[in-house]
Amino acid sequence: MTSEINHRTCRAQGWDNTVPVCEAVKCPAIRTNAFVTASGNTEEGSYGDVIHFECVSADKKIDGSSDINCTETGEWSDSVPTCKEITCTAPVISNGFVVEPEEEYQRDAILKYRCSPGFKAREGIPRCAKFGWTLNPECDEVTCELKSIRFGVQKINPEGKTIFRAGESVEITCAERYWIFRTKETIRSFTCEENGEWDHEPICEEIRCEVPRDQHVYSPHYYFRGDMTLGATKTYHCISGYEQKAAVATCTRDGWTPKPLCAGIK
Structure with missing residues (x-):
């Protein structure tokens, strides 16, 4: 209110005084040094105006508030900032620690840190930049995920658990026509390692027989192709000097039978 009197009284001749006048609250002009630039209405800021500062x-980097606003009292919400050298301070890292910490890091300095056992650092290298560290240095808990929990699986112990911490184990039992990936085992325990990987792939795969390359079979890649799962049969022939031990070869858990498929002629 710009008028001195903020009230009027009803007299015999009508209202006394004049109609009061209101105008927007103004804030003083902004003055910066040669190292700081200001954008906005710096000469006569009105209530609600915002001034943005940059170096x-x-x-x-800005030392203070990079944005201030004109308040209802006619004062700026903060003082005009200055500029200072870009520096960073060592952060407090949950489940980890800074290696050889410094009191102050200069621009582009690299932060070295390590994580406690059972935790791993996030990918990337934190560097000191204008707005702090380019990457937030954090330690995430090491876990392994059990993905293939249905295909060819008969039983999992513990049941229903799919996320395991480093050092924890899970036992998998494969279904009747399956065995552990790249093994001939039907039951096995798997342990989550410190790097977040399983010590062996926890997958059950369908039992298959391989091409009998070294059993004196004639053209094994031709006769042994297509379905070679458990119970599959294949007709075959032996190379010269060897005779068949059966009319067909049958895929079993122990490979092709009979054993051997071809025996030397005596």
Whole structure:
């Protein structure tokens, strides 16, 4: 209110005084030094106006508030900031620690840190930049995920658990026509290692027989192709000097039978 009197009284001749006048609250002009630039209505800010500050040099950063606003009292919400050298401080890392911490890190300095056992550092290298560390240095808990929990699986112990911490184990029992990936085992325990990987792939795969390359079979890649799962049969022939031990070869858990498929002629 710009008028001195903020009230009027009803008299015999009508209202006394004049109609009061209201105008927007103004804030004083903004003055910066040669190292700081200000954008906005710096000469006569009105209530609600915002002034944004930046450093002239890209090698420096704002020391204070980068944005201030004109308040209802006619004062700016904060003082005009200055510029200072870009520096960073060592952060507090949950489940980890900074290696050889420094009191202050200069621009582009690298932060070295390690994580406690059972935790791993996030990918990337934190560097000191204008707005702090380019990457938030954090330690995530090491876990392994059990993905193939249905295909060819008969039983899992513990049941229903799919996320395991480092050092924890799970036992998998494969279904009747399956065995553990790249083994001939039907039951096995798997342990989650410190790097977040399983010590062996926890997958049950369908039992298959391989091409009998070294059993004196004639053209094994031709006769042994297509379905070679458990119970499959294949007709075959032996190379010269060897005779068949059966009319067909049958795929079993122990490979092709009979054993051997071809025996030397005596």
